Amino acid sequence: MITLAVNGQTLSTELPPETPLLWVLRDGLGLTGTKYGCGVAACGACTVLVEGEAVRSCQLPVGEVNGAVTTIEGLAGAEGLHPLQKAWVAEQVAQCGYCQSGQIMQAAGLLMANPQPSDAEILEAMDGNLCRCGAYPRILAAIKAASAAMAG
Incomplete structure (x- = not known):
């Protein structure tokens, strides 16, 4: 039996x-x-996030997870959607939507580590998160909007 902390619950x-x-x-x-x-x-x-760091869950054996896991389902708080989720909607980022939870979680990890990233820092952090629909300009805009919202 493996026990994990996922989205604030012990599972x-x-x-x-x-x-x-x-x-x-x-x-x-x-x-x-x-x-x-x-x-x-x-x-x-x-x-997903493990202790606030973005990780690829397809290659991480569950037995090696060391810390709390946050998935897209756990990103929103009691007050509602996370600022990234709100920005994703406002910027109309999603097209097919398949990559979006991974994109948002990667961005969440970035903003935890660097609340006010430059465009270059955003592009570097998001490199490797692929979007077949090519929504990259809207992803960048949403991350910048979320960063601004979180700052003030």
């Missing part, structure tokens, strides 16, 4: 410790907001 699974965190979240815990994209940590669709 348990009987899946083997070598099972990727992605499958524990989706199949073991029913948290399907985290998406399977490539399975080799190259696309970013499976990004």
Whole structure:
């Protein structure tokens, strides 16, 4: 039995410790907001936060998780949507939407580490999170808007 702190709750699974965190979240815990994209940590669709750091859950064995996990389902707080989620809606980022939870979680990790990133820092941090629809300009705008909202 493996016990994890996920989205502020203590949850348990009987899946083997070598099972990727992605499958524990989706199949073991029913948290399907985290998406399977490539399975080799190259696309970013499976990004979650572990202790505030963006990680690719498709390549992280659950037995190696050391810290609290936050998924897209846990990003919003008691007061409502996270500023990134609000900015995503306001900037109309999503097209097909498949990559969006990974994009938002990568951006959340960035803003935790660097609340006021430059455009270059945003682009560097988001490099590797792929969007087949090409929504990159709107993603950049949403991150900048969220950063501004969080600052004041």
